Amino acid sequence: xxxxxxxxxxxxxxxxxxxxxxxxxxxxxxxxxxxxxxxxxxxxxxxxxxxxxxxxxxxxxxxxxxxxxxxxxxxxxxxxxxxxxxxxxxxxxxxxxxxxxxxxxxxxxxxxxxxxxxxxxxxxxxxxxxxxxxxxxxx
Numbered sequence: 349x350x351x352x353x354x355x356x357x358x359x360x361x362x363x364x365x366x367x368x369x370x371x372x373x374x375x376x377x378x379x380x381x382x383x384x385x386x387x388x389x390x391x392x393x394x395x396x397x398x399x400x401x402x403x404x405x406x407x408x409x410x411x412x413x414x415x416x417x418x419x420x421x422x423x424x425x426x427x428x429x430x431x432x433x434x435x436x437x438x439x440x441x442x443x444x445x446x447x448x449x450x451x452x453x454x455x456x457x458x459x460x461x462x463x464x465x466x467x468x469x470x471x472x473x474x475x476x477x478x479x480x481x482x483x484x485x486x487x
Contacts, residue, residue: 376479378435385433394484400434401480404473411446412466420451420462427469431476439472 377397386392407427414420424447431439446465449456456462 375438376436376475378437381435385435396434397480397483400430400436401477403430404477408466408470408473411469414451417450417452420449421447424449424469427473431472434476436472436476439469439476442468442472 382393382396386396407423407430410423411420411427414423424443428440428443428447431437431443446469449461449465451457451462
């Protein structure tokens with residue numbers, strides 16, 4: 349079932365007036381932005397969100413296993429762009445800060461900044477993936 353009603357076959361909208369019907373709040377995913385980004389195409393919205401959720405673990409692993417500041421920055425930049433594309437502004441902001449971290453600096457190493465940054469990104473990604481799962485859960 350998910351977003352499709354079993355009786356009517358009509359797709360349930362992600363954004364707009366029915367946000368009060370269990371839709372996620374805009375601080376996780378800005379569904380109005382996503383609706384504009386996809387020109388209101390519900391199938392495309394679903395595809396984009398599911399692709400994001402499917403790729404989220406890969407993005408996180410790239411960040412976690414980055415061996416240089418360049419690899420780290422590229423992984424964070426990928427997360428930032430993907431988050432921005434679906435309207436996940438908080439994650440995009442976190443990823444932007446993470447992107448600027450020089451993981452090779454002595455301070456980053458001694459203070460555990462890298463681990464804290466990965467944890468912050470992981471938490472935000474998990475929250476978004478839970479939100480996406482709720483959007484497409486059977487009713």
